[in-house]
Amino acid sequence: MTFVNSIFTWFMKKRMHQIELFVKYPHDVQDEVFRNLIASARNTEWGKLHNYDSIFNQEQFKQHVPVQTYDTLKPYIERMMKGEQNILWSSEINWFAKSSGTTNDRSKFIPVSAESLEECHFKGGKDMLSIYCNNKPDSLIFTGKSLALGGSHQVNSLNESIHYGDLSAVLIKNLPFWAEFYRTPDMSITLMDNYEEKIEKMARATMEVNVTSISGVPTWTVVLAKRLLEISGKKDLLEIWPNLELYIHGAVKFTPYREQFRKLIPSDSMYYLETYNASEGFFGIQDLSNSEEMLLMLDYGIFYEFLPMEHFGEDNPKTLGLADVELNKNYALIISTNGGMWRYMIGDTIRFTSLSPYRIQITGRTKHFINAFGEELIVDNAEKALTKACAETGAIIRDYTACPIYFNEDEAGGHEWIIEFEQQPSNIEAFTDIMDDALRELNSDYDAKRFKDMALRRPVVHIAQEGTFYNWLKGRGKLGGQHKVPRLANERQYVDQILAMMKTNGF
Structure with a gap:
């Protein structure tokens, strides 16, 4: 396993050269992403409706396509869920990530294309480990298993070819076969829909496994950890998993949970890595240890715009490109993706903590x-x-x-x-x-x-x-x-x- 660990860490470090490229040339990389998105969708129904043939720069894009919300894109997405293709995106879309949101009971269904899976979500997952291995060259993370605590993983089928579930379900169902060797517990538990039963079975199934990393929302990770300690009689997680070295977290601010995790994992060498991903895409990764900021990932097939919050709520608000943002200002994040979400206001607010490279912090929600x-x-x-x-x-x-x-x-x-x-x-x-x-x-x-x-x-x-x-x-x-x-x-x-x-x- 140590030999395999060496191969994996070497492979992960190679990706760092590509990350360094978009760090050095951020505007060129984003311009290339923009041009590829427009070219890919030119012959879609959306592209024809908004005259993508006559869009050659970002200002023309803003003139042709208004800022979108889920409600404005929903009629197109509903048709795609019935099996229609070439609506918002050119390649065939058979998967939708269900997102319940936090301020609205209505479910949202985000199209997941093959491009968004491979070039965004999976690439983001590999980059988390690439950045970690680069920062911690003596890591032995691949000598053990990764425990991923996602949401409800039930997969539903609308017909023979169209399926939906939360993002965790979509990703797990489409993972390459080799990834299954490095994750725990097995699929029968991971895909359980009853969350309370899943926590119980997950705790019992992983107690004897050599877990070296955990990923999940802090709230539910604490729930799992406490159940593990109750069952095992141990005082902390390191007594159960002595080789645990990495915790990957996101979705909520980690600061309020930090003290709880210090008690659960009493080790100064434990590494905490924050990520910013959602059903719509993978956006940021903490690239510096002991930091609360994340590197904005610029080569995932996502084109970014930023709406100053003082203009939030205006008709036809003026958005900024990456070159025009300022430090420590609050922006609503607007994305165009390789899944067909065009100028979509995702609902998050961020601020830039660095402009070289571009690093961000999540400041909240446009509705929070x-x-x-x-x-x-x-x-x-x-x-x-x-x-x-x-x-x-x-x-x-x-x-x-x-x-x-x-x-x-x-x-x-x-x-x-x-x-x-x-x-x-x-x-x-x-x-x-x-x-x-x-x-x-x-x-x-x-x-x-x-x-x-x-x-x-x-x-x-x-x-x-x-x-x-x-x-x-x-x-x-x-x-x-x-x-x-x-x-x-x-x-x-x-x-x-x-x-x-x-x-x-x-x-």
């Missing part, structure tokens, strides 16, 4: 913010404030959500938080004040509204009992890696539901 009073509070503000409050009060957060408290005749508005702690703060009032003060330092709009409690009063924080968010997701049929607790919402739907559930349970 609180702006009931002009405070423009985003997830990034919340995560930083909570991290500071935890550090100063000894708390560890498991999950949280927040929403506005609307004005009434007697009181100003405010924000209401529900927080489930892994370890409660020494003093919840001090925790609330530290969080509030940090938000005021981070966000000048929030600070202005908090002046003398005129528009915003001090936050209200509820401590949720253990399992509150898990049971809430379960009650909504939303267990699994694709489903996440909405961090911030500009309306009260989620908080009111959870508070009602807590009251029913006498808490």
Whole structure:
């Protein structure tokens, strides 16, 4: 296995030369991606409708094709799901990744072409390991197995040739045969739809396996880890998997989970690698150790545009190309992909932390913010404030959500938080004040509204009992890696539901 490990790590390192190429020539690479996308879709129904034959540069592209949402692309996608081809993309599309989103119960179905599988999703998976092996040349990761904890993996068929499932299902069903040798557990467990049963069987099936890496959403990885420790009687994961060296995570901010993972994996040499991927594509990989920023991956068949958030919501908003972005500004991400998602506003917001090379951080969702009073509070503000409050009060957060408290005749508005702690703060009032003060330092709009409690009063924080968010997701049929607790919402739907559930349970 050591010899095989050496071959794999050598192969992975070769890819680093190509990564270095797009780092050195980012605009040339993106221009080539753009031209290839336009050429590939020129004779599709979409390409003819938007006169792709007369598009020769990015400005013409913006003039011909408005910014799209899922709703505007949905009629085309529905036809593709019935078997029609050459609609949004030129090659045959037989797979769709089902994405439930986090602010809308309606499912979305994202076309997955052969090109997006090979040139984006699988390439991103290989690049994660390439970057890791480059940063840690003594890695023995390929001497053991990789445990991937995805979402619900049920695959559904619309007809003999058209299938859908969450992204995990689509990827696993299309993996090359050799990849199966390096993953655990076996397919019969991985493809289980009942998430609670899957966690139980996954824990029991992998206890005796030499797991060297884990990938998955932090929330559900913690659930699996705790079940493993309950069954085994061990005090941490390294007693179960002594060769564990890498944890690959994404989908939610890792900062609130960091302390939990230090307890679960008490090793200074454990490597944490963040990724930014979604049903629509693979976008970023943390290329520096001990960093909270990710390299924007520019050669995956995705053309990027960036909408300054001050123009979000405008008709025909002006978007920026890679050459025009600025550091530390909040942008809505807009993508055109080799699966036929054209100028699609994915719903995420990012900021650039570096322009050479282009590195980013996810700051939140276009729908995940609180702006009931002009405070423009985003997830990034919340995560930083909570991290500071935890550090100063000894708390560890498991999950949280927040929403506005609307004005009434007697009181100003405010924000209401529900927080489930892994370890409660020494003093919840001090925790609330530290969080509030940090938000005021981070966000000048929030600070202005908090002046003398005129528009915003001090936050209200509820401590949720253990399992509150898990049971809430379960009650909504939303267990699994694709489903996440909405961090911030500009309306009260989620908080009111959870508070009602807590009251029913006498808490």
